[in-house]
Amino acid sequence: MKANLSKIMFMNTFMVGIMMSISSNNWILIWCGLEISMISFIPLMVSKKIISAESSIKYFIVQSVSSSLLMLGMLIMIMKGGYNYDYMVKSSLLMKMGVAPFHNWILTVIEGLKPHMMFIMLTINKVAPITIMSYMLSSMILLICLNALMASIMSINQNSVKKLLTYSSIMNMSFVLIIIKLNLMWTVYFLLYSILLLMMTILMINFKIIYMNQIIMTNNKMSSNILIWMIMLSMGGMPPLVGFSIKYMVLQVMINTKMYLTLSIMILASLIMMMVYLRLTFISMMNSSLSLKLVSYNMKYSSTMMLIMNFSLIPMIFLMKLLN
Incomplete structure (x- = not known):
């Protein structure tokens, strides 16, 4: 069986994005790592199933919304106003993890994935958001x-x-x-x-x-x-x-x-x-x-x-x- 070099490359960049988010002490680099892992994971989701394309689009939309919310919370944090940015950052991370009440998207996405990709989404894909969540105090x-x-x-x-x-x-x-x-x-x-x-x-x-x-x-x-x-x-x-x-x-x-x-x-x-x-x-x-x-x-x-x-x-x- 031939090795799929594209999937190997995307898997490597996916792991690099996660490691970048975990090891960074800068919010901008954390956000960049999450984006790299998201963009690398989407091609891995695609398979011969027709529903896999729908799952990929749903995953991209949800992750884009959560990343935008994370960036907005970071901007408010930098502005140092009287706003409570903590809830924005936390909501975006919970959305990325697929935790209730932000869990409906993961149930529809998971049906179009192969079992091994389902395992990666439910485990490895959650490591970076959980690690970032451990920095929060509330x-x-x-x-x-x-x-x-x-x-x-x-x-x-x-x-x-x-x-x-x-x-x-x-x-x-x-x-x-x-x-x-x-x-x-x-x-x-x-x-x-x-x-x-x-x-x-x-x-x-x-x-x-x-x-x-x-x-x-x-x-x-x-x-x-x-x-x-x-x-x-x-x-x-x-x-x-x-x-x-x-x-x-x-x-x-x-x-x-x-x-x-x-x-x-x-x-x-x-x-x-x-x-x-x-x-x-x-x-x-x-x-x-x-x-x-x-x-x-x-x-x-x-x-x-x-x-x-x-x-x-x-x-x-x-x-x-x-x-x-």
């Missing part, structure tokens, strides 16, 4: 609670796996925003969640999963079904999987800072999201025949590694103690 408790509840409630009625993963990403951004002042902790949370999302993306590509009923009615081996269920339960935060350990890390910080009301709302939102994954898992198990359940199976090396990573709760508990 609190976002109300917005975080709204984001978590809206994402968890809207995920109940979804049939598309892409949209479910998008709502899961939006909900997990609430946990990231709570600990955004603790650089090491939000980096660990975001990294581990990205690994779980990468596992799910690989399974989507291998088994050609697009809709929920394909997971339920699949004729895959029992080992493959168990792997899908384990990763989905880990993303939902089922103990003793690794997805629970990173959420427990955030909840412990919230208890130490006495954010009890926010803690209750976040737990409620997580339980709603967990209900969606458990419902899907139980229906899949019910549809599996008894003979298929009793059959012994041989797991591949990659499947074994994914399960081991999900079950690695004990090292994560030690890591949480070190971070505290």
Whole structure:
């Protein structure tokens, strides 16, 4: 297979733009880095699907509006007037991340993307806005609670796996925003969640999963079904999987800072999201025949590694103690 040099170049400039935004101490250079990453990401979105062109245009329009809002906030900041530029800058960054209530665009864009591009948009593409958001001083408790509840409630009625993963990403951004002042902790949370999302993306590509009923009615081996269920339960935060350990890390910080009301709302939102994954898992198990359940199976090396990573709760508990 020939290497697509254009895509390699655009991917390199995309990463350069993100690194430029993260490492700059100048607002103009931060804005330039965001623009470079945006322009580089749009050609990567284009595929043979007709809807991919529509997704690219929507992504360009939304990112252009958010960049204009960011530039306007920066100009007001330079003018040093009596205006509250903080809300403008924060709104533009939240729009770039696709966090509620600015999340509707990402649901329409994600449908026209391939699974690997969906993974990049939900993980790598959010690194620069999150890092810039950590520089802001104002609190976002109300917005975080709204984001978590809206994402968890809207995920109940979804049939598309892409949209479910998008709502899961939006909900997990609430946990990231709570600990955004603790650089090491939000980096660990975001990294581990990205690994779980990468596992799910690989399974989507291998088994050609697009809709929920394909997971339920699949004729895959029992080992493959168990792997899908384990990763989905880990993303939902089922103990003793690794997805629970990173959420427990955030909840412990919230208890130490006495954010009890926010803690209750976040737990409620997580339980709603967990209900969606458990419902899907139980229906899949019910549809599996008894003979298929009793059959012994041989797991591949990659499947074994994914399960081991999900079950690695004990090292994560030690890591949480070190971070505290």
